[in-house]
Amino acid sequence: MAEILMSIEHIYKTFSVKQGAFQKLSFHAVNDVSLHITQGKVYGLVGESGCGKSTLASTILQLTQPTSGRILYRGMEVDAHTPAAMKAMRKDLQLIFQDPFASIDPKMKIRDVVMEPMRTHKIYKTRQECYQRACELMEICGMSAADLERYPHEFSGGQRQRISIARVLGMDPKLIIADESTAALDVSVQAQILNLFKQLQKDFDLTMIFISHDLNVIKHISDRIIVMYMGSVIELADKEYAYHEPKHPYTQALISAVPNPDPFQEKKRIILSGELPRFSNLPTGCPFHPRCPQCMDICRREKPALRNLRKGQKVACHLYDGHTY
Ligand SMILES: Nc1ncnc2c1ncn2[C@@H]1O[C@H](COP(=O)(O)OP(=O)(O)OP(=O)(O)O)[C@@H](O)[C@H]1O
Ligand SMILES: [Mg+2]
Numbered sequence: 001m002a003e004i005l006m007s008i009e010h011i012y013k014t015f016s017v018k019q020g021a022f023q024k025l026s027f028h029a030v031n032d033v034s035l036h037i038t039q040g041k042v043y044g045l046v047g048e049s050g051c052g053k054s055t056l057a058s059t060i061l062q063l064t065q066p067t068s069g070r071i072l073y074r075g076m077e078v079d080a081h082t083p084a085a086m087k088a089m090r091k092d093l094q095l096i097f098q099d100p101f102a103s104i105d106p107k108m109k110i111r112d113v114v115m116e117p118m119r120t121h122k123i124y125k126t127r128q129e130c131y132q133r134a135c136e137l138m139e140i141c142g143m144s145a146a147d148l149e150r151y152p153h154e155f156s157g158g159q160r161q162r163i164s165i166a167r168v169l170g171m172d173p174k175l176i177i178a179d180e181s182t183a184a185l186d187v188s189v190q191a192q193i194l195n196l197f198k199q200l201q202k203d204f205d206l207t208m209i210f211i212s213h214d215l216n217v218i219k220h221i222s223d224r225i226i227v228m229y230m231g232s233v234i235e236l237a238d239k240e241y242a243y244h245e246p247k248h249p250y251t252q253a254l255i256s257a258v259p260n261p262d263p264f265q266e267k268k269r270i271i272l273s274g275e276l277p278r279f280s281n282l283p284t285g286c287p288f289h290p291r292c293p294q295c296m297d298i299c300r301r302e303k304p305a306l307r308n309l310r311k312g313q314k315v316a317c318h319l320y321d322g323h324t325y
Helices: 053-060 085-092 110-120 126-142 146-147 157-167 186-202 237-246 249-256 297-301
Strands: 004-020 023-038 044-048 068-073 093-097 177-180 208-212 224-229 231-237 307-310 313-315
Touching: 004 053, 023 053, 023 208, 023 231, 044 053, 053 177, 053 208, 085 093, 093 157, 110 126, 110 146, 126 146, 126 157, 157 186, 157 297, 177 237, 186 208, 224 237, 224 249, 231 237, 231 249
Parallel strands: 044 208, 044 224, 093 177, 177 208
Antiparallel strands: 004 023, 004 068, 224 231, 231 313, 307 313
């Protein structure tokens, strides 16, 4: 059986924000999320802007502490790790975001950009070995060793993304989360970067989570799709089920918006009415019910739990109460 790399159990992340001069609003940006991340699988995490994708990613990567809940890495509770184990785990879990160069000193040579994390984590004994690996990684990522002597401003968005992937691979990560990492690139460059990720995933047996608000982007690369809505996971399904037999009305609406390459198979687009609710006035019951074309009475009262519908598909929706496949 495939190894479970990470288990996330009942994770909440609560934020408090000021509302006016005296009032504070608390809300769960991540609301009781439980997931198993299996070694070697690629996950696509989708949902509208502000639904909590990046916040969930930060808690998975331990960049921010969850307000409550447990995270297990290779079966060990993360809190129980010693500082050394925590450091090793941080090396194993890496994030690539949209503009990874935004936080990098523009005067740094690419060789330092790529070698810096390998040095910090003391992955190689000598500078020469470290440099050698940087050359290899640049080539693996479709760049050249000579590019190591150049500066960030000399590269395009797609090339910078390749360099940032080389930088992350230097740490020999086990899990990579790519947060909207191709959103700023034009479509053809986006496809090239996704192909590179696909190749690396195979070659390095990586586990990956791709975050996107666009189901089209993650279609080809993902094995499993996680759909979030207002802090909750509302559907979790193998790719085939998610794209061909989505069960949650929200997933159905998202899928109906994915363009179909076959014009004879054109499907009807489901247009959701109503605005995306705000955390400041989250409805009772199912968070999706005000926009749901199939809303029932119970949906206004009770929040549905994420339950197994069949092997490979879970859904949080009262339409399937008592349903078995
Ligand atoms: N540090 C913070 N303090 C207060 N609120 C926050 C903080 N970080 C995120 N939020 C809020 O939590 C919610 C979820 O934000 P998050 O960035 O996780 O969404 P997202 O799904 O990644 O959105 P996008 O697709 O736009 O990147 C939003 O309402 C956001 O305003
Ligand atoms: Mg985000």
